[in-house]
Amino acid sequence: MANSHHPVWIVYDLYKTARLNVKYHAARLGQVERDNFAIELLIAITAPTSAITGLWLLQTESGQVLWKYIAALAAIAAVVKPLLRLPQKIKSLEQTLSGYRALEYDVEQIVNRIKSEGAYSRACRSMLDEAQKKKKSLVCNPAENNQNKKLIERLYSEVNQELPMESFYVPEKDE
Incomplete structure (x- = not known):
């Protein structure tokens, strides 16, 4: 690796x-959104006005037993859902x-500028200072x-x- 001690x-x-955090927070957001959807769906399906309550499955003895378990699970989910604060987690x-995506973009601009200028210029260092404030x-x-x-x-x-x-360019000189 070329000059591993270079400030670049x-x-x-x-x-x-920044890239790691974009990937991590996107993955976590997806999981929390899936969890929220599953709970919402479970509660909606078991609502008394749900069309599912009239399905033929519920007319059988085993269907009624299954429905009791699903309804119990939905009741627990309805109580636990506010405690999980999933909508707040999703927003956060x-x-x-969004912040890490903006940071990644800003730093990518610095990386591109270093490569195009062939140097780690004063302007790049200034841009880095701003990116570090965002971080x-x-x-x-x-x-x-x-x-x-x-x-x-x-x-x-x-x-x-x-x-x-x-893949990273390490300039031989600084400006």
Whole structure:
């Protein structure tokens, strides 16, 4: 690897970090949205006005037993749903994901500028300062306090495949 001590690696590390966070928060948002949909669907299906209550399945003895379990599960889901605060989690994850997408875009612009200029210029360092301020606000206000470590490890591997160290340009000189 060319000059692993060059200050340009701060940019590339931030780029990979932003990419990882975009992937992570998109995955988490998708999971929370699926969980919310499943609970909503379960509650809607078991509502007394639901067309499902009149299905032929419910006319059989085993169908009625099954329906009792589903209804009990829906009742529990209706009580637990507000405690899970899924709509708030969705909103928070959407905001965080949007912030990391913006950060990723900003850092990608720095990466492209370094490559096109052939140097890690003063303008690039200034752009990096602004990007790091964005990162600080995202890190200080996380969407979730507990992160899924296995998901992070899997996505980290993906990011390293997408953005291998060899793909980054390390200038020989600075401006």
